[in-house]
Amino acid sequence: MKGILKIAYKLLVNDKGKFAALLVGITFAVFLMNMMTSMFAGILNKSSATVINIGARMWVMDPAVKTVASSIPMPDYVLDAVRSIKGVRYAVPLYSGGALVKLADGTYQNVTVLGLDDASLFGRPQLIEGRIEDIYSDNAFIVVKDSEYPKLGSPKIGTQFELNDHRVVITGLARVTTSGLFGVPTLYTTYTRAIQYIPNPRFTLSYILVEPKSRAAVPYIQKQIKALGYEALTNEQFMKKISNFYMYQTGLGTNVFLMTIISFIVGLSISGQTFYTFILENLDRFGAIKAIGARGRELVYMILFQAAFTALIGYGLGIGLSSLIIFLAKLRISSYAAMVTYRNLALAFVMVLVIAGISSYIGVRKVIKIEPFDIFRG
Amino acid sequence: MAAAENKNLAVKASGLVKWFGEGEAKTVAVRGVSFEAYFGEMLYIEGPSGSGKTTLLSMISGILRPNSGSVTVEGKDIWNLTNDQLADFRLNTVGFVFQDYHLFPRLSTRENVAIPLILKKVGWDEAMDRAIEYLEVVGLRERAHLQPVKLSGGEQQRVAIARAIASRPDLLIFDEPTASLDGDTGRRIVDFVKNNILNDKRCIMIVTHDNRIFEFADRIMRMEDGMIKGMEKGGNEK
Numbered sequence: 001m002k003g004i005l006k007i008a009y010k011l012l013v014n015d016k017g018k019f020a021a022l023l024v025g026i027t028f029a030v031f032l033m034n035m036m037t038s039m040f041a042g043i044l045n046k047s048s049a050t051v052i053n054i055g056a057r058m059w060v061m062d063p064a065v066k067t068v069a070s071s072i073p074m075p076d077y078v079l080d081a082v083r084s085i086k087g088v089r090y091a092v093p094l095y096s097g098g099a100l101v102k103l104a105d106g107t108y109q110n111v112t113v114l115g116l117d118d119a120s121l122f123g124r125p126q127l128i129e130g131r132i133e134d135i136y137s138d139n140a141f142i143v144v145k146d147s148e149y150p151k152l153g154s155p156k157i158g159t160q161f162e163l164n165d166h167r168v169v170i171t172g173l174a175r176v177t178t179s180g181l182f183g184v185p186t187l188y189t190t191y192t193r194a195i196q197y198i199p200n201p202r203f204t205l206s207y208i209l210v211e212p213k214s215r216a217a218v219p220y221i222q223k224q225i226k227a228l229g230y231e232a233l234t235n236e237q238f239m240k241k242i243s244n245f246y247m248y249q250t251g252l253g254t255n256v257f258l259m260t261i262i263s264f265i266v267g268l269s270i271s272g273q274t275f276y277t278f279i280l281e282n283l284d285r286f287g288a289i290k291a292i293g294a295r296g297r298e299l300v301y302m303i304l305f306q307a308a309f310t311a312l313i314g315y316g317l318g319i320g321l322s323s324l325i326i327f328l329a330k331l332r333i334s335s336y337a338a339m340v341t342y343r344n345l346a347l348a349f350v351m352v353l354v355i356a357g358i359s360s361y362i363g364v365r366k367v368i369k370i371e372p373f374d375i376f377r378g
Numbered sequence: 379m380a381a382a383e384n385k386n387l388a389v390k391a392s393g394l395v396k397w398f399g400e401g402e403a404k405t406v407a408v409r410g411v412s413f414e415a416y417f418g419e420m421l422y423i424e425g426p427s428g429s430g431k432t433t434l435l436s437m438i439s440g441i442l443r444p445n446s447g448s449v450t451v452e453g454k455d456i457w458n459l460t461n462d463q464l465a466d467f468r469l470n471t472v473g474f475v476f477q478d479y480h481l482f483p484r485l486s487t488r489e490n491v492a493i494p495l496i497l498k499k500v501g502w503d504e505a506m507d508r509a510i511e512y513l514e515v516v517g518l519r520e521r522a523h524l525q526p527v528k529l530s531g532g533e534q535q536r537v538a539i540a541r542a543i544a545s546r547p548d549l550l551i552f553d554e555p556t557a558s559l560d561g562d563t564g565r566r567i568v569d570f571v572k573n574n575i576l577n578d579k580r581c582i583m584i585v586t587h588d589n590r591i592f593e594f595a596d597r598i599m600r601m602e603d604g605m606i607k608g609m610e611k612g613g614n615e616k
Contacts, residue, residue, distance in 0.1 A: 003496035003505065007489065014484035288480035291441050293469025293545070294497050295462060372441040375476060376432050376553055 004294075008302035011282065012309065021274040022310045023317065026355060029267020030318020030348050031325075033260050037344040038326055040256040042337035046181035047246055048239040050096060050114065053176040054123035056209035058221065059238045060091070063231040066245040068238070069112070069182070071096050073203035078230060082208050085224045087217030092117035095194040096206040098184070102162040103153050111152070111163075112186045113141075115194025122209055125188060130157050130172025135190060142172040144186040146179035147335035163187075166197045183335060264351050271314075272359040275307065279363035283370055291372030299367045307360035315352045319345060387453075388549060388581035389415040389438055394447035396433050407433040409604040410447070417548070418578040420571075420594060422612060423585045425601035431585045432553065434601070438583065439472045439551050440464045451549060469497055473542030477554040479534045481526040487537050488513065488522040494545035512540040515574060532563040536570070543575060550575065552584040561590055568594045 013019050045052075050068040051059070060082055062072035082091040095115030100108050116123055116135075124132060125144060134140055141163075143155055152161070159170045168187070180186060189197075195204040210232065212218050218234060225232035233241060247253030279286075286299055322340070329336045396408040408430040415421045423431040436442035438449055440456045449456050456467055468474075473494075481490045488509045495505035513519050516536035518529075526534050535555065542550055552571075556564030568584075568591045576582050584595070592598060595612025 003499070003502050006502060007485070007493065007496060010489065011482060011484050282482070284478070285480050285482050288474070288476060289493060289497070290465075291439075291468065291474055291476075292494055292497065292541075293465050293467075293472075295465045298497070373433075373436045375480060376436050376441070 004298050004302060005305045008305045009309065011302075012278075012306045015278065018274055018278045019310070022271055022278070023314050025267050025270025025274060026311055026314025026352060027317040027321065028270070029263050029355065030315050030352055031322045032263030032266070033348045033351055034319055034322040034340065034344055035325065035338070036256050036259045036263065037347055038322065038338040038340045040252070041341045041344055042339040043181060043252065044239075044243045044246060045178055045339050046337050048242050049176070049178040049180045050112075051235050051238050051242070052178045053125065054094065054114070054209065056094075056123060056211070056235060058210035058212060058218065058232055058234055060208035060210060060225055060230055060232045061206075061238075063229075065231075066249070067242050068096065069098075071206035073201055074205045074208070074230065075203045076205055078228060079205060079208050081228055082210060082221075082225060082232075085221055087213050087221050089211040089213045090120075090122075091208050091210045092120055092122045093191050093205050094123065094207040094209050095191050095198075095204065097194070097198050097200075099163050099187075099198050101152065101168070101187075104159075104161060105153070109151050110184050112180060112184050113163075113194050113198060114186065114188050115191035116188060117209075118190045118192050121190075125174035125176050127172045128175050130170075132172065134171035135188070137169070137171060139167045139169045140171040140189065140193075141168050142174050142188040143170050144176050144179070144188070145173045146176060146186070147333075148179060148183055148185040151183075152185050163197055164199065168197075179335060181337065260347075260351075264355070267351075268355045268358060271310070271355050272362065275310075275359040276362050276366075278306075279303065279366050283366060284375055286367045287370040287372055287375040290370065291375055296368055300364050303360050303363045303367060307356040307363070311352045311356035315349060318352075319348065386417045387414055388417045388451065389583075390450040391434075391438060392448050392450075394434065394437055394444050394449070396430075396437060396442065396444050407604055408437070408444070411601075411604070411606055412447075413599060413606060413609070415581050415583060417581050418576070419596040420576055420582045420584065420612070422592065422595040422598040423583065423601060424587060424592075424598050425607075426587070429601040430604040431601045433604075435551055435553065435583060435585050439474065439549070440468050469494060469545060471548050473545060473547035473550045475535070475538045475542045475550070475552045475555055477557050479526070479538040479558075481534060481537055481541075483525060483527050486523050486525060487518065487529065490526060490537060491540045491544050493541060498545060509540070509544060512544050513537070515543070516540045516570070531559050532567060535559060535563075535567050539567075539571065539575065548580055550580060550582040552582065552586075554586055554588075555584060556586065556588045556591055564588060565591055 062074060065072055079093055082088060097113055099111055099113050101111050102108055135142060155170045157170055161168050212221055222232045326338045392412045394408050394411045397404055397406040399405055411434055425431050437444045443457060451471060459467060488506055491509035491512050492505040495508055510519060510522055513522050516539055518533060518536055521529060526537060555567060572594045593613030598610045598612045599606055600608045
């Protein structure tokens with residue numbers, strides 16, 4: 001079998017023009033599919049940035065909340081009610097809201113403000129400069145040093161600006177796992193200061209962060225909170241909810257889906273047609289080999305090998321190229337929302353296998369049908 | 379029949395019938411043909427276009443199933459074999475030289491010749507070494523690394539012959555071997571086959587209309603309208 005596959009390999013790669021066309025088709029398709037799905041994954045990841053960065057096991061919220069940025073404030077008694085549920089180790093409040101900052105040069109900048117529980121500072125970011133206890137000093141805020149950080153004039157410890165006519169003093173610079181989707185810098189402060197500085201409606205409690213006593217307690221907690229008229233989600237469930245919103249309610253998912261399908265069709269068209277031409281050109285020789293004594297399945301193995309080999313090389317090139325582009329783009333634009341995930345890689349791989357399968361199926365049908373007698377008959 | 383009388387039977391065809399299509403579209407290509415061919419002889423099948431000679435040769439070589447009749451090669455009724463056994467029969471017993479050669483243009487001459495050996499599961503390196511030996515037989519050893527498109531028509535024909543003999547077949551089938559060659563080259567090729575490829579353990583059957591090469595035949599079977607119209611001694615037997 002090795003020998004016949006080597007013949008198949010040489011037939012394929014020695015036909016440089018067609019081999020190149022096949023590779024271009026598959027590489028292009030994989031490149032586009034991976035770019036699209038990676039951008040989508042990046043957007044979804046960034047849309048859940050606060051959930052990831054805060055790191056709470058469970059989030060309590062109004063059932064109408066669609067994304068972490070669109071919180072619906074809850075009354076304070078909900079916090080007490082949640083704390084009283086059996087199975088809750090602890091529960092803390094979280095403020096999440098937007099504000100307008102006036103910089104030293106007089107320009108304004110939108111920011112996201114996260115107010116952490118004053119007592120525990122649960123969900124605090126990892127500081128790269130400053131001390132966490134300084135958050136309790138007057139007007140103290142911690143700024144996240146991410147790709148949006150320069151929009152605040154790259155503040156240092158001690159830098160001051162205005163937030164809703166309140167003085168803000170930067171007391172720390174922090175690092176987070178993921179920066180947000182909307183290109184807005186993030187400030188951390190205490191819950192009390194956040195609700196004091198930012199005008200609020202009647203209720204101020206954006207989320208309640210819950211640590212269950214055990215994983216087994218989660219369903220019971222969720223049931224009890226549902227009875228209160230609110231919703232408790234694990235961090236994975238919350239991220240899934242946010243993803244579903246962007247995927248199904250914004251048109252983003254549909255666009256990405258369509259683009260992925262179009263990429264697939266483009267790849268299939270180029271590769272399928274080229275592979276079909278390749279088979280047609282060699283059909284009489286395949287017939288001759290069959291006349292000489294090759295079994296039908298040996299010819300099928302040859303074609304499947306050629307299709308699989310091309311698909312794998314094209315897949316590698318496509319993934320490599322798209323990953324390189326994403327890497328270079330992130331070097332230039334650190335907030336570039338694209339993320340290559342195993343799921344994307346698997347999806348592109350499956351799509352490529354389908355392309356190879358359909359292309360080779362056409363070839364296999366032709367080769368199986370060719371009768372050695374046709375070679376004699378001309 | 380001087381040659382035939384002293385030689386072992388290679389092929390025995392009995393009452394071969396082959397038709398294509400059904401109903402009004404039915405065309406009978408071969409009508410009850412019976413003949414014998416022997417080891418050590420070069421048998422020509424001659425006749426006008428559409429006389430059924432290629433169809434007959436295809437049934438003899440195990441690539442086209444007859445509607446009735448039988449073909450016995452070396453005492454074995456080949457049309458009682460399964461498809462896989464038939465493929466093995468063609469690989470081990472029959473060598474084909476096609477009219478248009480059907481060499482893979484993207485493979486080297488050596489790789490083309492090695493194909494039957496590779497199909498016989500001979501290792502790659504050994505197959506390449508043996509391919510060189512067969513190319514030497516046809517005088518093309520020094521062309522082994524070239525692709526067929528870089529060779530002349532006569533050289534390509536010789537590569538096709540090397541490929542056909544690579545599996546050491548007992549029965550060699552040539553389909554119009556001189557059709558794509560000029561007169562001199564055609565004659566030289568057939569002369570070469572007669573003197574270097576034919577031996578007492580091999581039977582060569584050639585479909586041709588080219589009377590310039592009749593002198594090399596032991597016997598010439600004339601076909602017309604799907605039937606044998608005569609069996610004559612060739613130039614070699616006269």
